[in-house]
Amino acid sequence: MARYDIVSRAEIAREVIFSGTPSQVVNLPTFIKWLVVAALIVAGYVFALTRWPVPWFAPALALLLVALGVLLAYLQTAFTEIIIDTERITCRQGILNRRVSSIELFRIQDVTSVHPWWQRLFGIGAVVVMTSDSNNPVWRMPGMQHAEQLRDELNRAAIALRDVKGVREVNMGRV
Structure with missing residues (x-):
């Protein structure tokens, strides 16, 4: 050369x-899905409380997993650079x-x-x-x-x- x-x-x-x-808007379907899952967990816990003694940490653990799913989706987009x-x-x-x-x-x-x-x-x-x-x-x-x-x-x-x-x-x- x-x-x-x-x-x-x-x-x-x-x-x-x-x-x-990328914009975090791409995660909107994921965020909505996890919000629905969290609402179902809370509704299920409230319903179960009327029938059985359910420990408080069961829905708390499930909601923590939901929060981790939301955080992971957010971080994957935030740590992408183009x-x-x-x-x-x-x-x-x-x-x-x-x-x-x-x-x-x-x-x-x-x-x-x-x-x-x-x-x-x-x-x-x-x-x-x-x-x-x-x-x-x-x-x-x-x-x-x-x-x-x-x-x-x-x-x-x-x-x-x-x-x-x-x-x-x-x-x-x-x-």
Whole structure:
């Protein structure tokens, strides 16, 4: 590799398109589910008290498990960091153990934004990236603010990077 190639690559400034964590709104169904479970535990305890002597720690233990489920869902989203720049997508996940994945933008084949009705109320959606990477062919980034705009920017950055690198996509087999 010539010195000129190294210098020209170093001069290309990486612009950050997105950096942050998914919105906690993606956990809303989980939070509602755990709220219903907690209400059922309390109702079951109150009903059981009228018929049998039930120790106080039985529902307390069940409610503690519910709280742990809610906390785990919250922390999994809070400890997810997504950085999209003009060269790659990097995703860092994990509470105790850390997993870092990245995909080069020139490998992107298709980008879709998905907006379920309940997420549209909060202005978020999921960005789904189809890639030519055999290990991670689909990248799903839930809870993204302005998902449609992010999809457009990601498409433009991927096309620009393919042009700069001179990469062309060739479909083999099913088209």
